[in-house]
Amino acid sequence: MAAPCSRMASRPLWQFITNVRRTGLKHTGVRQFSLSYACRAATQTSSKTESVASPWKLYGAVCLQRLPVISQERNPIEDQFAELMHQMELERSLLSEHEQRLLEDAERMTRKQADNYDSDEEEADYGGQETITAQDQDDTWEQNLKHFQPALRDRDVGGTPLGSVERCLGDSLVLLVQQTVAKENIWLLPQAPWEAGETLRQTAERVLSSLPEADFKATFLGNTPCGVYRYKFPKDVRTESCVGAKVFFFKALLSAGSASQKEPFLWVKKTDLQGYLKPSYLEKVDRFILNL
């Protein structure tokens, strides 16, 4: 146990250095203390197996994402490139049978209108049948297409409410819930405290099912948490046994579901998260929410 313990002790230090470089010495004081405490906690837990309860409260949270339903709008460069590709493909291709038919029909029309038109000769070739020209077929097909009305691509023109799942069909949305944490009403990813006897993923599933007035059917992507947010309680609440809390996030994809349009829910794009989440929380959460 000595080797892993020393590794655990040294890694927080290394992480501290890299984090300092990254965050620019913003939370240095807090992080240093918490890291050293975590290091001591690690040594404690390793020496006395499971006899000392960890001073951190565990929470399970779910990051429920609705993946995009329609394709995104093209950038100008994507537009140009798509056009170029289409043109090049057309140039390098051979004539299809339909196009050949069109050409033949056009030729036949010109021959009919010519002065020295010999209808007997023509009819001998084609057997005097009434043929549907390719142009006629084209027209009938276009008429059929016009009968079909596809659903509109952008429905946001009407101003769908923020709580609706139908907004921003081209982007992936994340579910935010308003909860009271530490006597403050804040927006965060839905979370619930962990109870003994269940894995953290079960906690996350419980969170999803216990959301008021909503039934979301989601597929959880694996048993591993995708991120963690650790925070310490303010000094007056802190006791010996609970210093702070760790929130473990689990990813889930929305398969079906509906919710009432009441306030507690919010479906938000990744770029808009900044307006709702706290900065330190956002920093951790932003990493695992992919906008791809």
Added chain:
Amino acid sequence: MSIAVSRALCRVLSRQAAVPTNVSSLMGVDGHVSQGPWFASVLTLKTSAPLRAEPKKKKKVDPRREQMVRERLKKKLKKLERVPPELIPIEDFTTPAKYMDETRVRGAPQLPFEESERRALLLKEWSRYKQTQHRAEMEAVGLAVEAQREALEELRLESEELYQAALRPDPLLFPFNHQGPSYTPPKAQYEAPEGKYNNITKVYTQ
């Protein structure tokens, strides 16, 4: 053939029988040609030779000959079977003859210099755009992986049991199906029209 063989055998036996009788007649006390017991048996052999000899021959030669014939047939069959099975042709790799027709060729347009320049520059810009996009994607994935690694580390510091539970693979996750984005959103309560089609793909059997 068997009758001729038996007859020959008869003759041989009678000849053999005849020799000692001559001797015995010369040596015999009686003076007349006495038919010894062996000669008598030969005579009986004469009458019953076809009856006695043929079944014996059938037992040895015919079963062997039939077996030989059967073995030869089997060997021929095996040789035929050893030929490797004909390979199924991949229809995608052979250009059908009707596409080699010259009347199908579209007139290749002569591009002006500006057009070809514009195309070349657009392709280069596109490659640059795709490169930045790829870098951004790789970075995002790297951050996500790092976040997960940190989460697992913290969990391990908390409790080993939960950590082990987190590492276990989820058997219900695969096969995972998801309908990707389409150009227009799906219409509610839309019934697609029934269509008929004739499947003319060629099925090969080996």
